[in-house]
Amino acid sequence: MHKNVLFAQSGGPTAVINASCYGIIKQAKKSGGRIFAARYGVEGILKDNIIEMTDIDDATLEILRYSPSSAFGSCRHKLKEEEFESVLKIFDKYGIGYFFYIGGNDSMTTADRLSKYALKVGYDIKAIGIPKTIDNDLPCTDFCPGYGSAAKYVATSVKEMALDSDVYDKGIITIVEIMGRDSGFLTAASALAKDEVVDSPHLIYLPEVPFDENEFLKDVERAYSKKKKVFITASEGLKNKDGEYAYLRERSADAFSNLQMGGVGKYLENLVKTNIEKRVKSVELSILQRCAAHIASAQDNDVAVMVGTDGVKYAMEGLTDVMVSIVRTENGFKTSTVPFSEVAGKIKVFPKEWIDNENRGVTREAIDYMLPLVQGEAKVPYEKGLPRYVRFI
Amino acid sequence: MHKNVLFAQSGGPTAVINASCYGIIKQAKKSGGRIFAARYGVEGILKDNIIEMTDIDDATLEILRYSPSSAFGSCRHKLKEEEFESVLKIFDKYGIGYFFYIGGNDSMTTADRLSKYALKVGYDIKAIGIPKTIDNDLPCTDFCPGYGSAAKYVATSVKEMALDSDVYDKGIITIVEIMGRDSGFLTAASALAKDEVVDSPHLIYLPEVPFDENEFLKDVERAYSKKKKVFITASEGLKNKDGEYAYLRERSADAFSNLQMGGVGKYLENLVKTNIEKRVKSVELSILQRCAAHIASAQDNDVAVMVGTDGVKYAMEGLTDVMVSIVRTENGFKTSTVPFSEVAGKIKVFPKEWIDNENRGVTREAIDYMLPLVQGEAKVPYEKGLPRYVRFI
Incomplete structure (x- = not known):
């Protein structure tokens, strides 16, 4: 089986989407395979716009963790049936055995379809979805990083x-x-x-x-x-x-x-x-x-790292066709997984019971749900009075 | 002579205008007189909307230093000739001998006219202007706090x-x-x-x-x-x-x-x-x-405190009818004073020689001027993941 890792970012940017890449890279470094990133999501895969991140230095990696926007570029591309083969050719060229797609519900649909096609044609790939949205509209996860x-x-x-x-x-x-x-x-x-x-x-x-x-x-x-x-x-x-x-x-x-x-x-x-x-x-x-990464939540950033890290762990354990999900515990958050089919193309709306009686405010329960997610200030690096960020496009 | 201090805020808010109030209060506490603030600028004086700040506790004072907006309210009121007498009656009622008006060039005009009227009718008042604007458009000062x-x-x-x-x-x-x-x-x-x-x-x-x-x-x-x-x-x-x-x-x-x-x-x-x-x-x-006080400049905040502190010192030394100005030194900034008449109603524009040849950018000198002003991140107090601010209106 192919041993290398590829990740890509999709959909709208968030202040912590790169923290998930940080988690993926950190954990994947332990596996011994090479680590690649596609620029501009699946569009970058189709165009062979791939960069290697295996030897990224620790200082740059730390800055990546706190950089906003999609440091590797993004896309809103819906993969067509006839494009799957081209994607797998690129996977084969770079020896990709593990694919991580960071995005929302449309991205999970893309990852799901790609994985099913790979299975059909006998290309062994572990495909994992990493959740990301500022809207918090993905089902089956306590919240979405971002x-x-x-x-x-x-x-x-x-x-x-x-x-x-x-x-x-x-x-x-x-x-x-x-x-x-x-x-x-x-x-x-x-x-x-x-x-x-x-x-x-x-x-x-x-x-x-x-x-x-x-x-x-x-x-x-x-x-x-x-x-x-x-x-x-x-x-x-x-x-x-x-x-x-x-x-x-x-x-x-x-x-x-x-x-x-x-x-x-x-x-x-x-x-x-x-x-x-x-x-x-x-x-x-x-x-x-x-x-606005300068006011990013430390808790959100930590969990964004965790879904990346644990995503790699799940893939290396042999899991595939799942999105990493977040579970609230007594002391914080841990991860679990949910099949692509349960999140692909689906959205979560704000619960009716959290809207107050007059429809013009939210309940105490809603506040109690949201408050843990904004805790702590992410340690953005400053240089000469302004945040220092990084990107790879 | 009356011994008490009154300050008020005028014009548009800034992220550090309250830091100047912090400076005034801290320094005025040493003088032994009582300390008053007018709500909503000179409008508050006219309406006898005055609060005493003499015994403000240190913890609240620290939060005030980092709070955005005008914590005591503001106004854009142009004092009419017939209103001067009412203002001086209020000054007399509260025993005000020192008046600090924090604002831009219009506020300096107001302070100037009020001070001249007081002199004419024999009310002994030391009137000091404290600069404040986000536009940086006051002349005779290296920059404006805010x-x-x-x-x-x-x-x-x-x-x-x-x-x-x-x-x-x-x-x-x-x-x-x-x-x-x-x-x-x-x-x-x-x-x-x-x-x-x-x-x-x-x-x-x-x-x-x-x-x-x-x-x-x-x-x-x-x-x-x-x-x-x-x-x-x-x-x-x-x-x-x-x-x-x-x-x-x-x-x-x-x-x-x-x-x-x-x-x-x-x-x-x-x-x-x-x-x-x-x-x-x-x-x-x-x-x-x-x-946006959450990303306020520490340097700006420090200087905003300094113009308040030094304003009180200048007044106690007997100076009047001056705005505190800022002078750039080799290691930072210090204060000086400039007569009201030189700033009242006047504006400073961006120097022509700092605009690049094509009129679509700025020169290196402009960058070198601006860069020291954005240094450091002001230590905003956070509580439950959000900034903690204070106000007195």
Whole structure:
């Protein structure tokens, strides 16, 4: 059997996806085989864009652990049936016996299909999925590495913006748009910003709750009449009761097709401005929420390393066609595995029982679930006052 | 003479404005007088919204030092002639002999006028200005506390976003809008993001250089034909050769008066989308760039404390009608003073000789000026994985 290791990254970046590569490399070094990485996910495999990481020095490896974004590049490529053979040719060329694909549910589908094809044509490969998403939308795992750090960034930024928006002795409504098309975990994390000093956010809108303009305006009006400063967080994926994105109607009202509005934030800002209060502003956290490694969660980073490390262990033990999953224990987290078939193409949404009765906040249980994931500050290396990062593309 | 101290905060928040209050309180405690703070700047004085800080405990004071935003509230109030008497009545009520106003050039104008009125009516007051702005636009001081931390946030975020925007094997143009209406110091700080790994930003647009759409499109086209990923930073205050904001024309093209575009970022995004490449996105750093205390510069924080501390010393020595200024030394920074009249209502712009020949970047000298200001990471206190902040409004 082939002995070498290949890993690749797929889908959107996170602040700790490279920590999983660190774990894979560290553990794979012990196996004696050579270690390869594909640039730009499976696209890089198809193009033979492969680099060897066997002899990476420890200092660079440490920086890799704390670097944000996908240090080896990424893709959103759906492998076609006729491309499988080309992939296996490259595997054979580099002597790959162990394949690790770091990604979300689409990536698990890719790994699953590739593994099944290999089995069919008699190529012996152990294929392991390493979970990664900031949305926390993978089923069968306590959480996804990447989510903890994004949650920490969201909660910290909301806390700081809430303090900032509060400094003048005038009424103001602030709206923050947070990532999450279908799953509200990241927007829910804004609730962590609340403490004895900061009582924001006051209203939280998740994609799991059908959005209604009139209800929204009533919510905001009620909150605004009670306190002069209202702070709102909303998921980019808000949909109405028919399942359509809430802000698309607003977009189509724009006669200049190339002058598009932003997303949900601008849409809600406009609703408030027109109906309630002119002093309103919206902020979009944009790509920072998935790449702000300078405020990454140490706990999230540790677990991201662990799923990489344990992924290699499972593969070397002979396991294949599984994603590494995370299990919450009394003292922290450990890993387990789950068959590709149970996660491929599936998503997890924010539990209904964790949404409060009025649909505008989250319960204590939700807070208790999220809080352990944002613990500790990852030890990002600084040089001349700025973070020092690394990449291989 | 009255013996007590009053301080107040004015204008936009920064990540270290409270560090100056920390300095004032620490030093004023040694003088034996009582220490008061006005909430919401001079508006709070007029409304007798005053709190006593004499007996603040050390633990809270330490948290105050690292808290973002204006912990005592702020205002943009221009004192009217007929309000001076009310202010002095409040001063008299609280026995105020020393007044510290923390703000930018408008705040220095306010402090200047108030002090002159006091002199005229025979109220003995020592009035000292404490500099603060993220724009770094105050003259007669090496830099403004607040700028160093905002610059560190901008450079760090641009570095992280540059890595994030680079992960797919496809062309993309990214535009980041940075604060600064007249002065380009903060946008220039994006140049600090560049190192051996990150070569972004490729094009930097400052408000000091008249903006021309055609030149911009040529710049971007040239850069895009050379490399597949172009990263651009631009000041919100870009103006054309007639001094008009570059994006206002775009705004007025919008037939729906309540459906406004964002600012410069969206405007440039639209220019690129229409003329060069559909894969373009814009990010607005928004209020985070002035309140992200979690990535504040330790050097900036130290100097913010120093201008507060030394401000009290200067006042106790009998100085009045001066702003504390910062002087660069061989080993760091020290303070001096400058008469209100030299800073009140005046602004400093980014030096022409620090803009590179092609007007799309900054020189080595500019980097050497900015780099010391972002050194070190301020020791923000964390509790349960999130920063712990304090405020008094």
